Amino acid sequence: MSTSEGMAGGRTSRTVVQEGVLQSAISKHHEKLATFDMLPRGDKGAEWMYELQRTKEDFANERITVAECKAVIKCITAASNAEHQLWLDFRSRQDAGQTKPGDFAKAIYGYTDEEAEEFVEEGVRLLESRMANEDRCRTRVLQNGRNGRGY
Structure with missing residues (x-):
């Protein structure tokens, strides 16, 4: 359990927060900070x-x-x-199973085949990077909790 004590107007107040709740909130905060979206050209x-x-x-x-x-x-x-x-x-073509990964960029943004391929590859790189950042944040929060640093 984590506690917080404070003085207000001569009175002492004490709040008790379960560590799991606090760790979850901190983890969600770090995940939001690790999220960065860019708009594609087009x-x-x-x-x-x-x-x-x-x-x-x-x-x-x-x-x-x-x-x-x-x-x-x-x-x-x-x-x-x-x-x-x-x-x-x-979406109609996708639901009918008539699309490939790069078709979205070609249909919506007017990309060429080469640009669509680059778009898909960049999306994969960004997703892998985001997942790695989220894993690092979770690991850091868990390590801090085990080391008694207040998390």
Whole structure:
């Protein structure tokens, strides 16, 4: 058990926390820190969000009209809907067992065969790296718990 004592207004308070709960919370925190996601080249989501934010600011500061604002929103919505349709088509082919690992990057991001292969290989490297980092974090937390360092 881990305890915490403190003084507040002349009174002493004591909190008891089971070590397993504390270790679990610390482990989950370290796992979140070890997670880093990058957007692949060709992903338009961030670009669309930036454009919408800029349009919102321009409209709020009266640099564009209502019609211009609606035109930007309509354009981004149409592009998003088209990408969603690509996604649905890909999922249909995937559900039918007609896809290979690189097909997602080709269908959604417009990659060539070579780019799709690199995309898959990079994804595998990132996944292996993430899993190794999570294992190191778990091992470190467990070692600290055994060594009596407060975890």
